[in-house]
Amino acid sequence: MTTETSRRTEAPAPEHRHDAFDHDYVHGYSDTEARRLGDQADTLAELLHAGTAYPAGSRVLEAGCGVGAQTVHLLAASPGVRLTAADLSAESLAQARARVAAQAPAADVSWHHGDLHRLPFPDGSFDHVFLCFVLEHLPDPAAGLAALRRALRPGGTITVIEGDHGSAFFHPESPAARRTVDHLVRLQARAGGDGLLGRRLHPLLTAAGFAEVAVRPRTVYADDARPALVEGFTRRTFVAMVESVRAEALAAGLTTPAAFDRGIAELRRAAEPGGTFHYTFFKAVAVRP
Amino acid sequence: MTTETSRRTEAPAPEHRHDAFDHDYVHGYSDTEARRLGDQADTLAELLHAGTAYPAGSRVLEAGCGVGAQTVHLLAASPGVRLTAADLSAESLAQARARVAAQAPAADVSWHHGDLHRLPFPDGSFDHVFLCFVLEHLPDPAAGLAALRRALRPGGTITVIEGDHGSAFFHPESPAARRTVDHLVRLQARAGGDGLLGRRLHPLLTAAGFAEVAVRPRTVYADDARPALVEGFTRRTFVAMVESVRAEALAAGLTTPAAFDRGIAELRRAAEPGGTFHYTFFKAVAVRP
Numbered sequence: 001m002t003t004e005t006s007r008r009t010e011a012p013a014p015e016h017r018h019d020a021f022d023h024d025y026v027h028g029y030s031d032t033e034a035r036r037l038g039d040q041a042d043t044l045a046e047l048l049h050a051g052t053a054y055p056a057g058s059r060v061l062e063a064g065c066g067v068g069a070q071t072v073h074l075l076a077a078s079p080g081v082r083l084t085a086a087d088l089s090a091e092s093l094a095q096a097r098a099r100v101a102a103q104a105p106a107a108d109v110s111w112h113h114g115d116l117h118r119l120p121f122p123d124g125s126f127d128h129v130f131l132c133f134v135l136e137h138l139p140d141p142a143a144g145l146a147a148l149r150r151a152l153r154p155g156g157t158i159t160v161i162e163g164d165h166g167s168a169f170f171h172p173e174s175p176a177a178r179r180t181v182d183h184l185v186r187l188q189a190r191a192g193g194d195g196l197l198g199r200r201l202h203p204l205l206t207a208a209g210f211a212e213v214a215v216r217p218r219t220v221y222a223d224d225a226r227p228a229l230v231e232g233f234t235r236r237t238f239v240a241m242v243e244s245v246r247a248e249a250l251a252a253g254l255t256t257p258a259a260f261d262r263g264i265a266e267l268r269r270a271a272e273p274g275g276t277f278h279y280t281f282f283k284a285v286a287v288r289p
Numbered sequence: 290m291t292t293e294t295s296r297r298t299e300a301p302a303p304e305h306r307h308d309a310f311d312h313d314y315v316h317g318y319s320d321t322e323a324r325r326l327g328d329q330a331d332t333l334a335e336l337l338h339a340g341t342a343y344p345a346g347s348r349v350l351e352a353g354c355g356v357g358a359q360t361v362h363l364l365a366a367s368p369g370v371r372l373t374a375a376d377l378s379a380e381s382l383a384q385a386r387a388r389v390a391a392q393a394p395a396a397d398v399s400w401h402h403g404d405l406h407r408l409p410f411p412d413g414s415f416d417h418v419f420l421c422f423v424l425e426h427l428p429d430p431a432a433g434l435a436a437l438r439r440a441l442r443p444g445g446t447i448t449v450i451e452g453d454h455g456s457a458f459f460h461p462e463s464p465a466a467r468r469t470v471d472h473l474v475r476l477q478a479r480a481g482g483d484g485l486l487g488r489r490l491h492p493l494l495t496a497a498g499f500a501e502v503a504v505r506p507r508t509v510y511a512d513d514a515r516p517a518l519v520e521g522f523t524r525r526t527f528v529a530m531v532e533s534v535r536a537e538a539l540a541a542g543l544t545t546p547a548a549f550d551r552g553i554a555e556l557r558r559a560a561e562p563g564g565t566f567h568y569t570f571f572k573a574v575a576v577r578p
Binding site: 164166167169170171173196199200202203206213214215216217219221223224225274275276278280282 | 455456458459460462485489491495502503504505508510512513563564565567569571
């Protein structure tokens with residue numbers, strides 16, 4: 001669900017390449033950022049990966065593996081798969097490789113440096129395709145899905161996990177905080193993505209030619225009874241993600257430093273005693289006919 | 290989650306009485322409206338009532354039973370309880386009584402005509418209290434909860450179900466539709482209620498002196514794969530509820546006929562092929578210490 005993850009892992013369609021890559025709100029390849037993505041993935045692993053377990057020997061493609069934050073959880077749930085992990089960024093792939101070597105040293109993983117729109121594998125090469133927080137950054141997600149459909153054998157499945165920033169609401173309610181979240185959505189749209197993609201998964205998969213499309217919400221709700229989730233999700237994942245676009249939002253003239261900082265301060269109250277926070281991820285499974 | 294249900298079932302605090310009761314967006318006591326509430330309750334019964342089953346012989350209070358739309362589901366899940374169903378409206382109580390007579394003729398139910406803030410029962414009279422779509426209409430929901438806490442024996446539980454209209458999002462996204470939903474929230478606030486109450490359940494129950502407060506989201510998500518939910522919830526429950534405040538919104542000067550109707554038309558697209566709709570209810574259980 002981060003804007004950073006996927007912007008660096010998947011290429012937009014060529015006509016949008018300039019917009020998407022010259023934008024400076026991608027917070028880059030820092031160690032801090034990679035650690036944040038790992039923390040986020042660990043906090044959400046059970047919620048997002050539950051129900052996804054591929055049989056040993058299955059040929060699985062993870063499209064847009066990024067720094068491997070989800071890859072290690074996929075491998076933990078499906079030991080024995082033959083995984084191909086693909087990413088557009090060589091640097092991210094190297095980090096993913098190191099992460100997998102440390103956490104799943106026995107896993108059978110091939111690393112592919114390339115664009116999911118132009119995969120070099122013959123049609124029908126995979127039994128299953130998995131992608132998480134990738135579509136939200138593609139200018140034409142249906143085209144990306146169609147490319148992945150071709151990589152699947154008939155009867156093979158695709159599993160897609162996406163967030164939807166419009167699902168975020170919180171107590172105390174705050175128009176300033178809400179506007180700050182909207183800046184993130186607007187910046188992502190300017191970069192050719194869609195921070196509200198989760199709600200579109202069903203029509204997108206249908207349009208891309210998949211069958212038996214089943215989409216389920218996976219909701220994160222954190223209040224004082226769940227301090228680990230307040231810290232791991234509300235504060236360190238969601239607020240941190242919104243906060244990370246500060247420079248970008250200011251550069252784009254969407255807000256002022258005072259207004260942005262006030263929005264973040266009010267958003268942070270959702271992670272203080274008496275606060276609550278809600279966010280919905282969507283997980284879809286569909287079949288190549 | 291309807292503005293109609295609870296406005297007629299629970300009194301606001303005296304100082305707000307004028308605002309709450311002179312407002313004409315309560316669509317009254319029509320048969321159509323009672324049927325709509327029943328349909329809504331039936332569509333959502335499994336989602337909302339799952340996990341609530343009281344032992345036979347338990348003394349249970351349903352506060353704000355309205356026309357009995359939830360009462361029959363409560364009785365179906367907990368046969369053998371000794372239920373007291375309370376409501377501020379004699380007319381609603383009569384409808385609830387008829388509904389229970391038809392659907393649960395053997396149930397042990399006492400009907401109480403009165404205000405939940407001033408219950409005549411001795412402290413500790415009940416093992417369990419249940420209320421659904423009631424707090425959202427109280428000017429001081431913590432005070433209402435405190436009154437209900439006193440009616441419970443120590444160790445007794447309260448179960449509270451509320452919606453949160455800020456949880457509604459949909460595809461296709463539409464600012465006009467979103468503004469129309471916002472009118473509903475604003476009108477409810479003017480009447481002394483809070484259409485965004487669901488997110489506040491944890492802090493409210495805590496403030497009212499309950500212990501072991503556990504709140505869980507109960508999410509409705511409808512897309513083309515769930516036509517019954519699209520019809521029963523998106524169209525007949527949510528869109529119908531928003532549409533029902535048209536006259537009120539116009540009278541309050543919040544919108545124009547054209548703008549309101551456009552918002553409803555765009556909201557309705559969420560129930561057409563390719564559309565999706567998301568809404569979160571919250572269900573809380575807590576204990577009187």
